[in-house]
Amino acid sequence: MTTKIVTSKSAPAKEVEKDASMVKQKEMMAAHYDRLTSAPETGEKVCATFVPGNLNELIMCFGLVNNLPEVNAIQNGLRRQSGSYVLEAEKIGHSEDVCTYVKSDVGMMAKGNIAPNGKKFPNPDVLLLSYTGCFTFMKWFELLREQYKCETIMLHTPYMGDGKITKNMIEYMVKQLKDDVIPTLERISGVKFDIDRLRENLRKSTRAEDDLVRVLQSAKNKPSPIDGYFGGIYYIGPIFGAFRGTDDAIDYYRFLRAEVEERLAAGKGPVTPDGDMPKERYRLVVEGPPNYTHFRQFWKMFYDEGAVVVASSYSKVGGVYDFGFRHDPDKPLETLAEYCLGVYTNRNLPQRIDMLTNYVNEYEADGLLINSIKSCNSFSAGQLLIMREVEKRTGKPAAFVESDLVDPRYFSAANIKNRLESYFQMIEQKRASARAA
Amino acid sequence: MATSLNGSKTTDIVGRAQALFDDLSFEAARQWKAAQPGRKVVGYMPIYVPRELIHAAGFLPLGVLGGGDQLEVIHGDAYYQSYICRIPRSTIELGVSGRLDFVDGMLFPSICDVIRNLSGMWKMMFPNVYVRYFDVPQNYRDEIGGNYYVNELAELLHDLGELRGKPVTDDDLRHSIAVYNENRRLVRDLYTYRAQYPWQAPAPEVYLILRAGLVLPVEEHSQMIRDYLAAARDEERARRDNCRVVLTGVFCEQPPLNLIKSLELAGCYVVDDDLLLVTRWLTGDVPIEGPPLQNLAHAFLHHSESTAAKYEPDLKEKGQHLVRAVRRSGAEGVIFACPSFCDPALLDRPMLQHVLKDADIPFIAFKYAENSGQMQPIREQAGTFADSIKLWSGT
Numbered sequence: 001m002t003t004k005i006v007t008s009k010s011a012p013a014k015e016v017e018k019d020a021s022m023v024k025q026k027e028m029m030a031a032h033y034d035r036l037t038s039a040p041e042t043g044e045k046v047c048a049t050f051v052p053g054n055l056n057e058l059i060m061c062f063g064l065v066n067n068l069p070e071v072n073a074i075q076n077g078l079r080r081q082s083g084s085y086v087l088e089a090e091k092i093g094h095s096e097d098v099c100t101y102v103k104s105d106v107g108m109m110a111k112g113n114i115a116p117n118g119k120k121f122p123n124p125d126v127l128l129l130s131y132t133g134c135f136t137f138m139k140w141f142e143l144l145r146e147q148y149k150c151e152t153i154m155l156h157t158p159y160m161g162d163g164k165i166t167k168n169m170i171e172y173m174v175k176q177l178k179d180d181v182i183p184t185l186e187r188i189s190g191v192k193f194d195i196d197r198l199r200e201n202l203r204k205s206t207r208a209e210d211d212l213v214r215v216l217q218s219a220k221n222k223p224s225p226i227d228g229y230f231g232g233i234y235y236i237g238p239i240f241g242a243f244r245g246t247d248d249a250i251d252y253y254r255f256l257r258a259e260v261e262e263r264l265a266a267g268k269g270p271v272t273p274d275g276d277m278p279k280e281r282y283r284l285v286v287e288g289p290p291n292y293t294h295f296r297q298f299w300k301m302f303y304d305e306g307a308v309v310v311a312s313s314y315s316k317v318g319g320v321y322d323f324g325f326r327h328d329p330d331k332p333l334e335t336l337a338e339y340c341l342g343v344y345t346n347r348n349l350p351q352r353i354d355m356l357t358n359y360v361n362e363y364e365a366d367g368l369l370i371n372s373i374k375s376c377n378s379f380s381a382g383q384l385l386i387m388r389e390v391e392k393r394t395g396k397p398a399a400f401v402e403s404d405l406v407d408p409r410y411f412s413a414a415n416i417k418n419r420l421e422s423y424f425q426m427i428e429q430k431r432a433s434a435r436a437a
Numbered sequence: 438m439a440t441s442l443n444g445s446k447t448t449d450i451v452g453r454a455q456a457l458f459d460d461l462s463f464e465a466a467r468q469w470k471a472a473q474p475g476r477k478v479v480g481y482m483p484i485y486v487p488r489e490l491i492h493a494a495g496f497l498p499l500g501v502l503g504g505g506d507q508l509e510v511i512h513g514d515a516y517y518q519s520y521i522c523r524i525p526r527s528t529i530e531l532g533v534s535g536r537l538d539f540v541d542g543m544l545f546p547s548i549c550d551v552i553r554n555l556s557g558m559w560k561m562m563f564p565n566v567y568v569r570y571f572d573v574p575q576n577y578r579d580e581i582g583g584n585y586y587v588n589e590l591a592e593l594l595h596d597l598g599e600l601r602g603k604p605v606t607d608d609d610l611r612h613s614i615a616v617y618n619e620n621r622r623l624v625r626d627l628y629t630y631r632a633q634y635p636w637q638a639p640a641p642e643v644y645l646i647l648r649a650g651l652v653l654p655v656e657e658h659s660q661m662i663r664d665y666l667a668a669a670r671d672e673e674r675a676r677r678d679n680c681r682v683v684l685t686g687v688f689c690e691q692p693p694l695n696l697i698k699s700l701e702l703a704g705c706y707v708v709d710d711d712l713l714l715v716t717r718w719l720t721g722d723v724p725i726e727g728p729p730l731q732n733l734a735h736a737f738l739h740h741s742e743s744t745a746a747k748y749e750p751d752l753k754e755k756g757q758h759l760v761r762a763v764r765r766s767g768a769e770g771v772i773f774a775c776p777s778f779c780d781p782a783l784l785d786r787p788m789l790q791h792v793l794k795d796a797d798i799p800f801i802a803f804k805y806a807e808n809s810g811q812m813q814p815i816r817e818q819a820g821t822f823a824d825s826i827k828l829w830s831g832t
Contacts, residue, residue: 092787093786093787093790094783094784094787095775095783095784095786095804097520097777097778097779097780097783097804098780098783098784099780099784102784129748131575131748134550135548135549135550135553135746135780135781136550136780136784138575138748139745139780139781139784139785140784142748142749142755142785142788143784143787143788145752146752146755146788146791149752152750152752154575154576154748154750156574156575156576156582156748158572158585159547159553159570159572161545161553161556161557161569161570161571161572162569162570166592168585168588168589168592169585171584171585172574172576172581172582172584172585175580175581175584175585176576176581179578179580179581180576180578180581348556348557348560348570349554349556349557349558349560349561350557350560350561351557352557353561372518374518374520375520377521377549377550377551377554377778377780378550378554380518380520380521381517381521381525381550381551381553381554381555382516382554382555382557382558383518384515384516384517384518385516385558385561385562389561402518
């Protein structure tokens with residue numbers, strides 16, 4: 001079940017194949033942006049927050065509309081607008097060395113703060129600084145607070161330095177939720193907190209999470225019916241964004257799962273922008289975020305060679321569900337804490353290595369590829385050790401490419417293509433030696 | 438040349454501090470450890486760890502601040518991409534080259550994603566070393582962040598007790614708090630003295646004296662500061678026609694010593710800075726009476742320095758610490774020196790600059806790495822800044 005979409009004039013003039021689920025998601029996103037940009041007319045209040053540590057179930061209890069600056073930066077990257085925003089931010093004093101999501105956001109504000117639907121973003125009523133997995137978040141919202149002069153709530157998530165969640169961490173987070181976050185959201189929204197409403201939202205989250213995991217784990221099949229990185233970014237969109245805990249998310253993931261199961265039954269590979277992928281030749285695990293300014297070009301370098309990403313760490317950045325965690329409506333605040341603590345970049349390096357090793361083995365991948373992002377230290381610092389360690393533990397080859405999130409200056413297509421081609425050759429060689437042995 | 442109360446000259450004291458600074462094998466700490474069986478050394482990175490806990494266990498806290506400009510990084514570069522700052526790669530170099538092979542534990546404070554991830558790398562690369570990521574609260578309410586922090590401190594104290602084979606008592610801790618209170622008072626005296634007479638206590642010397650405190654036992658370091666202050670007070674030094682600046686952004690990866698020297702040569706007396714904040718993180722004495730962990734937690738929450746790694750809950754307070762530092766030290770401008778690729782310093786910088794603009798405080802900014810060798814551009818920039826302050830500050 002696929003739909004042909006003719007892209008707008010600003011994008012490459014070529015028909016793009018999309019799953020019906022992608023079309024559905026696009027409609028959901030469009031509706032959300034419309035809701036967001038019409039907030040000044042409807043009187044809805046806006047809460048800006050981050051993807052990792054996104055507390056959408058809680059935010060919805062107060063009738064607030066969720067706005068995620070990383071998602072806006074991604075949209076600007078995909079629409080080729082982030083480059084000028086990054087430059088604008090640098091022009092007004094931001095360093096060339098720092099996170100380009102931040103600079104894209106700051107530059108977008110400086111240039112009118114226009115949403116993907118062409119309308120102006122409303123100023124947030126509150127910045128919910130749910131701070132997990134990335135130090136930059138704290139500075140980012142301090143920067144936005146300086147501009148918007150609105151209330152900012154810090155929810156500090158301790159880092160899993162020892163690879164475990166302790167009682168002290170949970171208690172600390174629950175106390176912050178009870179004594180700081182919830183009372184402030186009540187005051188700002190004028191809505192009294194109803195824990196049963198939260199429970200209900202969490203119950204809905206769980207249903208969507210179950211289906212998401214089934215979708216992501218379908219990549220264990222050969223051929224994989226999905227691409228767990230490039231395609232995975234579409235799959236995680238609603239649940240990592242403004243839809244977790246909604247009926248829309250339940251519908252979307254049910255629909256997506258059925259679509260994937262249909263492909264699986266038909267023995268089909270993933271849908272790519274150029275249509276069904278003909279033959280699966282390489283199965284990869286990818287660590288690190290993608291580049292968004294050249295997303296299609298980057299993806300094409302994979303599917304042209306028959307390379308499918310069967311699992312990725314990036315598709316866990318807004319929540320790790322495939323090792324059993326589900327939001328638990330019976331422990332509503334504790335489960336939010338546990339969720340925030342468990343996001344991928346809040347896990348220590350040994351845990352990340354264990355996860356990636358597990359993916360290579362469980363998904364029977366040919367190896368690990370790291371896309372190292374120039375301006376994302378949270379992901380990038382330590383990736384060379386990760387690469388060597390996963391290679392050692394799995395006996396599978398690993399490779400390393402470099403790009404950036406939304407800064408087009410750091411996407412060098414020729415370099416990346418070259419490295420990928422060498423990597424595929426390396427895999428072939430490994431296979432040949434294994435056959436010879 | 439004048440002498441201190443115990444007869445030392447500033448050159449002797451600074452010479453010793455310089456030797457400690459130059460020694461990338463940490464001989465002084467090795468000797469301290471070897472002097473008695475059972476002694477242990479626990480390393481820590483910037484910005485802050487409660488050294489009182491390490492001291493209370495009878496261990497030597499050892500500041501590990503990368504390799505500076507004298508360490509050739511051979512292995513460390515294989516662990517980091519070119520767009521990551523230099524301190525983790527030179528720290529790895531110190532580790533894999535065996536220079537830290539006598540260190541029994543390493544603490545990685547919550548400062549940024551790079552140091553955070555380095556804690557996991559250290560766990561994997563040095564499995565026989567006690568490694569802890571030292572998290573601190575970003576919530577400053579006693580009953581929330583305070584409770585969390587007390588429990589974190591208790592956990593660290595428990596681990597240190599295990600490491601020495603005997604629990605650390607409250608009295609051990611009270612004694613250590615007193616010793617560090619004294620050290621912090623002396624550091625503050627040193628900073629106050631320098632702010633008053635920057636030509637008498639030049640920034641490179643103050644830096645070296647402070648830096649010695651990261652490798653020496655605290656009692657010895659306190660004596661070194663006393664000696665230096667006494668010697669400096671006795672000495673008459675030439676006063677230059679320099680302007681007075683606050684140096685900021687230098688709280689983690691260290692600027693080369695030559696950079697600090699260059700600023701003064703270019704016409705800028707550094708009268709305050711955020712170098713080696715661990716030595717004065719807590720801004721007042723920690724009470725000796727009462728529960729020591731709660732006292733340390735209270736001091737952290739309510740009486741500690743501001744820096745980029747710490748969340749500022751009050752928008753109006755953001756950056757005011759810098760304005761206060763300028764006023765307190767009588768500075769005429771601020772120099773932002775940030776390590777390349779340092780997220781906290783570089784992301785904070787625009788906000789701090791806006792605050793300074795509003796307060797009519799001039800500033801300049803540049804970047805460095807711990808191994809930057811070329812000081813000419815920095816000298817030129819700082820020199821022009823000094824000239825502009827002297828020429829136009831009254832207009």
